[in-house]
Amino acid sequence: MQRFNFPKPENKVRKKIWPVFLPYQGCPNKCIYCSQVAQTGTEIHSLSHYYNELRERLQKAYAEDHSPLELAFYGGTFTALSNNWAYKFLELAKEYKEKKVISEVRCSTRPDALSFNMLQEYKDLGLDMVELGVQSFSEDVLAVSNRGYGSDTVIESCRLIKQAGMQLGIQLLPGLPLHDREKWFKDVSRTIGQKPSLVRIYPCLTIEGTKLAKWWKQGKYTPWSLAETLDLLTRGVLSLWRNNIKVNRIGLPPEKEMLNRVLAGPWHPALGDIVQCRILYYLILTNRLILGSSRLKMFSPRKYQGLIWGYKGMNRHKLDTIGISPRNVVYWDKDYFQLQTDSL
Ligand code: SF4
Incomplete structure (x- = not known):
């Protein structure tokens, strides 16, 4: 009898995350594909509103003796929040980390909104991971998407995050204008080169109210088909797994508000499951x-x-x-x- 053993690489970092969405807060401009309110299902309020809401929730969790959760600031450019708001949020998080309500703290931000000194200060305040909204390493894809930085900035930001002793997360957005198979495989390989702790992949959707939607209506942009996306994601995710890189999310969560506003693009409620299968x-x-x-x-x-x-x-x-x-x-x-x- 012949036997052959093989593992399935693990897909997810299994942690309970407590997301705090700060839609568009700190963003220098509105990116062509971005519709934070639809994607996160969160209304836009002042930062003090989100802060007070978070403080109440943390206090309640402390009073109820919840098991520790990982706090994640998503939905904007956390490291570019005005008036020291990042410090205020992190100080609040630190207080509840010390009370064991929070186990770890992470944020998402843009690659061009970081400096080493800032990262060191945030690290001292208990920030454990920075997820970079890289989207692509391709210069023309970044330029046409009006991201305002190039791949050198991405590489440097990844280096700074690691140098500051934090975990690095990379978010990719395959299917932007000018993106293609070849650029996707280069994105995967350059992502592997940065050795991130985790990757999230959000295939580009055309959402009502964005500039991309306008281009799509004018016939200037064609989204990737679902079949092509599944094919490319399957290959890309397999490469990431083979390099021991966790893929924590594939596709946007099915927010009702977003689903009502998706005009085109490779949407499927079980995109990640299909890729894994x-x-x-x-x-x-x-x-x-x-x-x-x-x-x-x-x-x-x-x-x-x-x-x-x-x-x-x-x-x-x-x-x-x-x-x-x-x-x-x-x-x-x-x-x-x-x-x-x-x-x-
Ligand atoms: S993609 Fe990121 S940086 Fe651009 S508008 Fe949306 S949240 Fe802000």
């Missing part, structure tokens, strides 16, 4: 080929019971053609797969 099929196929044409038995981690057969069973037929069906799959509590030739 495709990768899993590919891993099973490549290992199946090594064992040749003999009859097989497959052992699968119980937690991947749904994932093996794919979203709405989309892997079933493909697996059947390579001799794997529910009849010869056994679920076990180990965290790796095993394919073995069946001696019966």
